Amino acid sequence: MAIRFCENPRSIRKYRLGKLLGKGSYGVVLAATHEDTEEIYALKLIRVSRNDEENARKEVSRMEMLKHENIVQCKGWWFEKTSSGYQQYAASSFVLDEMDLDEDEKDKMREDIDAVLSRGTVHKLLYIKMELCSFGTLQERLSNNTERPIVQMIELFMQLTSAIEYLHSKKIIHRDLKPRNIVFASPDHLKVCDFGISTEIQEKGGEEVSMTRTAIGTPSYWAPEQAITLFAIRRRYASAVDIFSLGCILIEMFIYIEDKDKQMV
Secondary structure, eight states, rough: OOOOBBBBOOOGGOOOEEEEEEEEETTEEEEETTTOOOOOEEEEEEEGGGGGGGHHHHHHHHHOOOOOBBOOEEEEEEEEEOOOTEEEHTTTHHTTEEEEOHHHHHHHHHHHHHHTTTOOOOEEEEEEEEEEOOOOBBHHHHHHHOOOOOOHHHHHHHHHHHHHHHHTTTTTTTTOGGGGGEEEEETTTEEEEOOTTTOEEEEEEEEEEEEEEEOOOGGGGGGHHHHHHOOOOSSSEEHHHHHHHOOOOHHHSSSOOOOHHHTTT
């Protein structure tokens, strides 16, 4: 099957970039407003090495095909070539000067972008345009509220399990399910996001198997097999790792746990 992609180095200039929405080892996520339509998106900038480019194309093509009401939708993507000075470009006035931030906030954001995008060898940047869910994350909701209305939590958890069931039906394992990767499109409508480390399920002799060369996920939500394979050369696990993470999230949704106690639990 042919992989559909676009290469348009100037397309980023069609957007007014806004506040920093998130950052991680992968890159950064910025709010972005299209100049022509005034629609606002979440724009993810991911560092891609030469060796990872083909895999990145496959991953994002697969992400674009996902259509589910409880999964953040990919609205488009493209690559841009970078140079060794890209991090200075990314933190330049092109990105920051038009933002509604004071100078201290701009300086902090410049440091954040520079720190993330300057790691390792970058061959290209992958831009992924996603729908913007502006009602916060499940982590924020659970941290800010000690009450856990049972009916509401059940409804939200059903939405979450529907999204994961859909992913697994498409032979995709998320591998990093956690409250921070669950966002709200409205107060009662959640969506799963951050598929930067998802992987494809393969079946071998009727057994569901996923192989990866790197340790994936967040330790607090790891399934035992993810932790056990941390130091293995060939890491193998199946979609059950997402089910374990769902169980951890379920506990948090029904029981208020202070941050200092989460690691112990």
